[in-house]
Amino acid sequence: MKKVKFGVGIRGALSGAEVAVRVTQVSALSCVLFLLGASTYRPMMLHRGASALLFDLGASALPRWFQLILSFLYRKSGSEVLLAFAILVPALIFGLSAGRLLRSGKGRAAAARRVFGLLILADLALRLLPFRFNLAFGWPFALAGFLLRLGCLVLVWLDLRAEKKARTPAEA
Amino acid sequence: MNDTKFTLNALVLVVIIFTAIGFFFTVKLGKLADRSILNEYYPIEGTELGVRYGTEQPSGLYRGGDNSRELLLAGTFGYDWGAAAVGNALWLNEYTSTDLGLMRCRLVRLNTEDFRREAVLEDTVLRGRCPSGELVCLRGCLMEANAPEVNPLCALYCMSLRDLEPDGSSAEVLWLDPETGEIVYRLRDGAAATAAFEARYLARTLGEVRG
Numbered sequence: 528m529k530k531v532k533f534g535v536g537i538r539g540a541l542s543g544a545e546v547a548v549r550v551t552q553v554s555a556l557s558c559v560l561f562l563l564g565a566s567t568y569r570p571m572m573l574h575r576g577a578s579a580l581l582f583d584l585g586a587s588a589l590p591r592w593f594q595l596i597l598s599f600l601y602r603k604s605g606s607e608v609l610l611a612f613a614i615l616v617p618a619l620i621f622g623l624s625a626g627r628l629l630r631s632g633k634g635r636a637a638a639a640r641r642v643f644g645l646l647i648l649a650d651l652a653l654r655l656l657p658f659r660f661n662l663a664f665g666w667p668f669a670l671a672g673f674l675l676r677l678g679c680l681v682l683v684w685l686d687l688r689a690e691k692k693a694r695t696p697a698e699a
Numbered sequence: 700m701n702d703t704k705f706t707l708n709a710l711v712l713v714v715i716i717f718t719a720i721g722f723f724f725t726v727k728l729g730k731l732a733d734r735s736i737l738n739e740y741y742p743i744e745g746t747e748l749g750v751r752y753g754t755e756q757p758s759g760l761y762r763g764g765d766n767s768r769e770l771l772l773a774g775t776f777g778y779d780w781g782a783a784a785v786g787n788a789l790w791l792n793e794y795t796s797t798d799l800g801l802m803r804c805r806l807v808r809l810n811t812e813d814f815r816r817e818a819v820l821e822d823t824v825l826r827g828r829c830p831s832g833e834l835v836c837l838r839g840c841l842m843e844a845n846a847p848e849v850n851p852l853c854a855l856y857c858m859s860l861r862d863l864e865p866d867g868s869s870a871e872v873l874w875l876d877p878e879t880g881e882i883v884y885r886l887r888d889g890a891a892a893t894a895a896f897e898a899r900y901l902a903r904t905l906g907e908v909r910g
Contacts, residue, residue, distance in 0.1 A: 552707055556714055561851065563718060565799055566725035572799065573846040582851040598859035605797040607852070608722045615718060619711045626708065663858040664851070 543682025544643045548625045550588060550679055555618035557585030562611045583664040587672030590646070591653045593617070595660060637690055644683040651676055726798045740768075741778040748789065748811070750778040760791075760809065772814045777804065781827040783834055785877040787811050790834055792825050793818075801852055802842045808880060819880055822863055823873070826896060831904035833874040833883060840867030840892045867892040874905050884909065 541549075561582035565571045571578055586594060601610045628639040654661055654673050662669050735754065740761070742749040751768070752758045752775065759773040776782075777792030784790075789809040793816075796802055806820040823838040839862050840847070847853040847865035857863045862871070870891040874884040884905055891900075900908060 549707055552711055556711065559714060559718060562799070563721050563725075565852075566722060566729075569800055572801075572850045572852060575849040579849065579851045583854070586851070586855060594855075595859050598855050598857075601797075601852075602856055602859060605795060605801075605803065607798045607801075608726060610855075611718050611722070612715070615711060615715045619708060619715065622708045622711060659861065659864075660858045663854045 542629060542640070543679065543684070543686040544625070544629055544640045546682050547643055547647060547679035548622055548629075550675060551590070552618045552622050554585040554588035555614045557581045558589070558614050559611045561585075562607050566607070583668045584671055587664050587668040588675045589614075589672075590650045590676075591661070592650070594663075598660075598663075637687070640683055640686055640690075644680060644687065647676055647680040647683065651680065722798075743778065743782055743784060743789070746784045746789070746811070748784075750776045750782070750791070760789075760814070772809065772816060774816070776807075777825075781825040781834075783825070783828055783877055784811070788877065788880075790819075790825055790877060797852075799852070801845050801850070801856065804842055806836055819875075820873070822860075827901050828877070829874070829901055829904055829908075831906065832877065833905050834877050835900050836873040836875060837870060837891055837896070838873055839863055839870040841865055843892070872900055874908075 561571075561578045564578050586597075589597075597610060597613060600613055601607075604610070625639070625643075629636050631639075651673065654669070654676070664672075737752050737754045738756070739752045740749050741751075747762055748771070749761050749768075750759075751761050757770060757773045758775050760771045760776055761768040762771055763769050775794045775796075777794055780792060782789070782791045787810055789811050791807055791809060792804050793807045794802055794804050803822065804824045805818050806823045806825050808817045808819050809815070810817075820836065820838060822841070823836050824842070825834060825836050827835055829835050841853050841857070841863070845853055847857075847867070850865070853865040857865050862869050864870075868889040869887070870889055872886045872888055872891050873882050875881065876883050886908065
């Protein structure tokens with residue numbers, strides 16, 4: 528089995544920012560899988576099953592501002608079909624554009640990593656504010672989402688540090 | 700690793716396509732395949748109007764007797780929990796369902812002259828009139844049929860609203876003046892959405908509730 532290494536500069540490895548992008552995409556997928564399941568078997572919504580837990584975890588791991596937009600959109604439209612596409616299409620666009628940015632020239636990729644780090648930091652700060660929406664899915668999921676995002680931030684920070692270290696001898 | 704990246708983006712794309720196909724079969728065709736027959740008519744007291752729920756004929760507000768009913772306004776209006784006719788205004792609950800069947804209720808005021816519908820309060824259920832004549836409404840909780848305590852969609856639905864909680868903990872009882880539609884009194888009661896609602900609020904005048 529192929530080992531996945533983290534860090535910039537390791538050929539063929541996933542960088543922290545790429546892991547963060549994948550976490551967001553997988554979270555989006557888990558939400559939509561619940562919606563698809565519930566459309567096939569409606570009682571799925573009325574019982575606390577594994578799929579509902581998957582939805583809660585996936586939704587909690589999405590950026591908070593994105594969750595709020597989804598909630599607003601769902602309330603206004605009353606359509607789960609629209610909700611599913613509102614989750615999936617941005618996830619695809621984000622994956623494609625982030626992948627492009629992170630694999631572009633060194634300067635742009637480093638800037639993109641910094642922006643990612645700042646966005647995740649802002650998201651974590653928003654999660655710490657005492658608003659009700661932060662506990663919409665309950666304490667365990669709020670904590671799990673926070674830890675997942677924090678993990679992404681640490682990976683991005685490790686990327687940036689490794690990049691800085693790699694650059695310093697060259698500059699010297 | 701380029702392959703991994705391609706795979707995840709491609710997977711999202713594949714899920715988008717399957718979602719479109721899946722929802723077409725489960726939501727659009729599912730509605731067409733629903734063969735349950737419903738035909739109920741509830742006359743509204745004090746008026747010649749009635750609310751019909753039907754699958755053969757459209758649901759909505761009707762006028763007239765058994766053989767000559769005329770559809771005035773299409774919609775799923777509720778008469779089970781409360782309706783009130785005051786002058787030209789008819790106060791009713793209007794139910795709407797999401798694609799997957801999450802039921803929502805709002806309070807609407809219909810003008811019985813031109814049958815214009817005005818949404819007065821979203822996510823609010825008209826429960827009836829108290830002895831002193833005010834409309835008594837319950838706001839800030841989702842309908843029990845949605846199983847809001849366990850349904851993750853309810854949590855997402857409520858997330859962006861400050862005064863709406865799936866468990867009803869931020870529920871409010873509102874008393875409305877049926878003439879003007881103004882809220883004359885409001886009372887926060889997290890346990891309002893219970894069976895005791897009638898005894899606690901509908902059986903007592905506003906003065907008694909105010910104490």
